Amino acid sequence: MSDLNARLEAAARNYGEGKLASSGKPHISEAAKNLAARGAALERRSAGRSRETGLPAFSDLSLSPTPSSSTSGVSAGSASVDSDDMKRRMALDFLKQYKGELPPGMAEIFLDAVVSGKANSDDSEDEARAFMDRAQALVECKNFTAATTQFEKVITTLVGKEFSVPLRGGFISRKYLDLDEIERSMLMSSCAALGSAMFNASVISGRNDDVRSLSYSEEVETIHRHLSFSMNPHQHQWKNSNLPLTEYWEARMVAMINSSTLLKSLGNTSMAWHKLATIQSQFSNNFIFEKEDLEKLLPPGRVFLEMSTLKHPDPRLAAEAKVTSPDLQVLGSWEKLHVTGKGLPARQGDAYFVWNSCLYVLGGYKHPADGPFYSDFHYLDLEKLDGWHTLPSFPNKELAQRGLLSYHGMYVNENTLYYFAGFDTLYAFDLVKRKWWDRTVQALPGVKGSRWPTDEALRWFASTYAPRREHFYVFGGKHGDERLGCDLFLVINMRTGQWRQLSGNARAGEIRADYHVPGPRVNAMMWADADEKKIYLLGGEADRSGAFMNKQEHGASISYPYDDFWSWDIEGEFWTRERVSGNPPCPRSEVGYVFNPSLNSALIFGGYNPSLLSNIVDDNGRERTWEFQYFADTFMLDMGTRASPDDPLRWKQVLTRGFPTYRANSRLVTDPATGKTFLYGGYTSHEYLPFYKQARCFSDIWQLKVDVMNGFFEDVDVEEEARSAKAGPWQRCFTCGSTGRNWKRCGGSCNGRALFCGRDCQLEGWKEHKRVHQCRKK
Secondary structure, X not given: OHHHHHHHHHHHHHOOOOOOOOOOOOOOOHHHHHHXXXXXXXXXXXXXOOHHHOOOOOOOOEOOOOOOOEOOOOOOOOOOOOOHHHHHHHHHHHHHXXXXXXXXXXXXXXXXXXXXXXXXXXXXXXXXXXXXXXXXXXXXXXXXXXXXXXXXXXXXXXXXXXXXXXXXXXXXXXHHHOOOHHHHHHHHHHHHHHHHHHHHHHHHHOOOOHHHHHHHHHHHHHHHHHHHHHHOOOOOOOOOEOOOOHHHHHHHHHHHHHHHHHHHXXXXXXXXXXXXXXXXXXXXXXXXXXXXXXXXXXXXXXXXXXXXXXXXXXHHHHOOOOOOOOOOEEEEEEEEEOOOOOOOOOOEOOEEEEEOOEEEEEOOEOOOOOOOEOOOEEEEEXXXXXXXXXXXXXXXXXXXXXXXXXXXXXXXXXOEEEEEOOOOOEEEEEOOOOEEEXXXXXXXXXXXXXOOOOXXXXXXXXXXXXXXXXXXXXXXXXXXOEOOOEOOEEEEEOOOOEEEEEEOOOOHHHOOOOOOOOOOEEXXXXXXXXXXXXXXXXXXXXXXXXXXXXXXXXXOOOOEEOOXXXXXXXXXXXXXXXXXXXXXXXXXXXXXEEEEOOOOEEEEEEEEEEEEEEEEXXXXXXXXXXXXXXXXXXXXXXXXXXXXXXXXXXXXXXXXOOEOOOOEOOEEEEOOOOOOEEEEEEEEOHHHOOOOOOOEEEEEEEEEEEOOOOOOOOOOOHHHHHHHOOEOOEEEEOOOOOEEOOOEEOOOOOOOOOEEOOHHHHHHHHHHHHXXXXXXXX
């Protein structure tokens, strides 16, 4: 460091004003920081360091990511500099002040670039700055429409007229990979400001521009993610690289906070809180220039407290939810179905499928440690709902007794059911003759001396079946003591009985992180599109906490939920990271999901996020904060209406006044014969709900209705639901709409359809309830 200090002092004397200030914190202009950063970028390039092998700069400034959201302006200002000597002088001041906080070797790289003159900005960036200044001046005058034009010119100047921002096609962009630090920061800043200006312009004009506003705000994070891809291409997603530049962080903060605000207004509180919590966490745990000034951009503490106490959806907000942006929201309804006759013991981890309008359920357990562990097999007629009917139990009793008849896959080929128990063997059940048998298949060698890539059964994997191709696909999962999850991708051709390994590895130690392919995970979502051209993979988690408890590689105290979305080209056999847009679910695991061909849409419900902060106060006033959150929200991904294959798929949130209670591992299924969508089962664990003494499994059945063609929404009374539909574990007062758990149920002929929070509401609302529900005294 002494050599560096001497060089700094000598360089300062060459550019006037004697020695550098030795005390106090000078205000370092954005131009000075940009100058030094540009010098570092040019120095690395001239040294021939390849981006594909990773860059040394800022590689230690990493933190596990967590998502976010939308609505304010971004400052673009850069101090004007009169001469190259003055620029150098400012950059040297910058280095003097911050040399001890930069990663090892970075200050020396900066200094070499400044002294050699390599750090001068180029003409395109000067032009972009000029457009940015004009745009900011228009924002100050509240001329947001004109400002958007200037921000668009900034983007065009930086990336060229032929390049589309936001990106079209896949998530990975060579243009974004090749940006240097200053280009990246400026592009992020202009996207954040453009999203904000679009939103403000739409508010003034009365024209809804939420889709575009969100897309530009989200583009900021896309550009940010490419920094990690460029600097550390073999770094797992739970690590996150950042630049310490003020403009870079200002753009990220503005985009995240704006997105959060807008998403909350749309009713998507889970993603709104995820984005806000992410930017707060990453801001707190990274070195950033002029951090104290940037901290003023964060919302006040009461906003974070309010968001941390919300449930998703929150029963206090669900009854008021309205469709204000049809491109991002759609109305829906959850109807609880009444099953007569014999019931089924509640369980989790069971295998399931629908055939001939009947829901089939096999195995599972009530508790992973204590059991009971089930090998029974049942079906329920989804049209008659006349009770569960018993079928011959699973033939391999040992699997069930060891708790291994759970978290596996089951599918139907013609009139035969196939159960994949995590090994090469397939168990078959003739649905007509109702008889079990073993399907002979060709093994897939892996472990030495074994017929299979894992030495114990693969579980908690994602799977899907492409019936026209007769291919069954399996991705990820755990096995034995491998807790993190794997990225193994397998397929079996049912015509030939041949297993094939398409990509990935079974063991965490053999997995090499690569941003071109999905990372290791468990409990992801997976489905084939209607044309069976692509397999889609979404979400899931890297069980880092499980690895941590077993002292394994990549372990951490909190698991990592993925927010990525992938497609596998079946013919070409390659992965593509896909872009999504709109109003998406936050990262989550153990989600109820299904692809509904009648809607040409994927539907998801519930699940959990293992890292999202929760703050709860129970009925007795006890308060506790922890990092885990169960969900009961519903989303739909439209797979069929985009204008071009290069356009991103768009998410909508399904707004429902009532909903099944918060849970994970529910079974969302579609009846191919009718196009109806049903939900069955799921669980919540006391381990992550500190006020519950035991885990709870569910055996309830619900039907989802959505206000789209073939969505069965015609008979839904939305206004009546707002007053009487059950909101998870809470009851809603018919008269005043308040939610609680101990409301009085009507004792009339309606059989308790209406509830009241007290005697006053009961007296006030009785006449209307009598008219609406045709209720009479018994």
